[in-house]
Amino acid sequence: MFYPALLIFVSLSAAVVLYILGTFITLLFRQYVSPLRGLPGPPSRSFFIGNLKEMHDQENNNLVARWTASYGHTFVYRGFVGGHRLMTTDPLAVSHILGHAYDFPKPDFIRDALAEMAAGHDGLLTVEGNDHHRQRKIISPAFSASHIRTLSPLFHEKACQLRDIWLDIIRHHSLTSSSPPSPNLPSSPSDPLVQPVANPSIDSPHAQPTSPLGHGKPLIHLPNPFAGFEPSKTLHTSNSSTGFSTSVSDGAGLRPRTSKPSSNDVENVMSHTPTSPSQYVTIPSSSSDTGMSPTEGPKVDVLVWLARATLDTIGDAGFGYSFNSLATAARTLRRSRHTIPAPSIPSSTVPPTSAPVDAVSEEGENGAGEEEENELARAFGIIFSTARQFRIFTILQVWFPILRRFKRDNATMQQARATMNRIGMQLITERREEVLNAASKSSRHTTSLISEDGDEKTADGDEDLDERTKGRDLLSVLIRSNASPSLPATQRLTLSETLSQISTFLSAGHETTSSALTWTLYVLAKDPNGHEIQRKLRRELREIHRLHSSAVPSGSSTEEELGAVLNNSYLDVVVRESLRVNSPVTTTMRVALKDSIIPISSPLRSPLPGSDEPLTNGSANIIRLNKGDIISIPIQAINKSKSVYGDDADVFRPERWLEQQTNTVGETTSVPNRRGVQGLWGGILTFLNGNPINGNRACIGYRFSINEIKIFLYVILRDIDFTLDEGIEIEKKVNVVTRPCVKSEPHLGNQMPLRMRYMPPDDI
């Protein structure tokens, strides 16, 4: 009898078995001939996943440092089915690999993972070779030092918005707890640079809260819309929304018009729009829940607020798009405060406010759709968080590329991607029209711009285009750069490439910066020397403020003042040291495009006693790689190398950058021993390498984030003091970006609960 179905089944099964077998045999053969076989390294812990599991938690246990101590600067660890992977902290090897970026690209599985994590396959983060070179040239003007400086006022505005929210939380806490109110808490912006913001943080920036928040000792845990890797207790299903207005008449960019909850589920992974106040705020039932003494300020999860602030910043500065993420959360928080009579507090201790307690009605707080998370924020959160989840499937995809074709997208994910594309297209159209309109006013040059359908339109332009077009956002500059008359048509970004840059900037620039800011507040709050660094920095920042606010009329010193902030040397070393000890991106991976030889400065160690494998690879000053060999560069471990930074390499000590020292050729330098890898910024590898030779893959957004971090610290630290409660142990969870977690509260997911206290001007 002939059974066609059976025959098909058997043939398919045989094909699958052959495919798997073939892959395994290829893998085993690769290992057998791999020149990496002879290198020292830790024993493989598992036949299938080698050392991958122990590496997963490496940032909390100094695994790479221990491996380096045992096996030297260059060694192998094991990946899937024991595959050899090179890991090196050797400065010469790292500089060579990163400096020849086009010979050592990102492995396909990393590019696929990044692409899935919102960056897309056509964006700067994921393209390689000539496409990368072409894109980087067009995109670079948007990130030039001079252009990034023009964004300072916008960073300042966002920082003020966040500061006002936090001051409001502190004020509310002091009014509602049994603790004495914070002394002289300001009732109006203390900062002449504060511009009236389009979306005030909590109704009026300094309005009194309408009511206490529950039972006296608030713990504030806004669910982090971008923390999907560790499911949080406060996570819920997401909402979706219907259309939005494309009108930009108020200059604020696209805004959601309506937003209705739907029953669409996101695999129970995350929440983006809490549906009740209790989802925003954890209200302990008694003061013993918090262990707080009456004089302590509120404990606030700074991670979630900073994530919102940096999202708003990249939205505005990146594309002229208003996420309104801070304002939305603040409003929801405010509405969660029950309306009960305000405690009677002497007016001398709590300052008068613009609005009396309870004066702002629910109606007044709640404009159309105000409580709803912005549509693009939600879509981005769904894509970003879901893609970040660690799955065995992800490991299998590394070695069975066919599996990468199986998309896990469910309906919600598809909808999120469609939303991102739709809004991205609208942004491009808007910015393009703005540039086109400005260009058409001039007749000196002809520029061509990509239209929505990929056709080219021509317009007139002149060299003052930048001046006359208002758009300072990265996308507008990119569109102008792409329209440069000197650029051949074949070199221009396609529409799809332009679209991919939006999600690329979002995914590469938002969480990295919020992570950096969060860890900076953490190291300042945890300073074992009684907050001396925080105090010293506050003194410096207040001095800048004092000098500029008294010398010129209020509000007119913005540029000078922010310039002084960016150039302040103590702020600079605090940020540099923070980015050194807590690099938001801890590791990067590369693959050898061809058989290669890599120079090393420290000789390889022999395999440990007991190993029967002789040292076969390379010689005292090189190692060999086969095409396809994978390389790990442990950025964080290199930043903490004891051979470069000394025995206290793990310690946050900004002063190390101010100490003078004489190097081997007799020059006096103001930085630690410079035998390390040449980093792009500040002598650290956090933004990857300087000195590119063949391909520059270092962070293009480093100036953006450094300026943003500095200006945020300038605004926030002048008024607020941060401490970490004793007994709280913070751990790192790494999945592309390093996020904090409270060790004893893994179920709460990513968080950084810091105690906040208002610092009156006469206090430090």
Ligand code: HEM
């Ligand atoms: C503290 C904040 C940041 C850190 C620590 C950081 C770190 C990095 C690192 C390590 C890379 C190299 C990745 C690799 O090749 O493996 C990178 C690349 C990149 N970053 Fe950043 N980044 C930060 C902020 C930003 C911002 C604010 C933006 C944009 C607004 C941005 C955009 C990019 C892009 C587009 C790339 C790809 C560059 C290329 O391949 O040519 N980054 N970043």
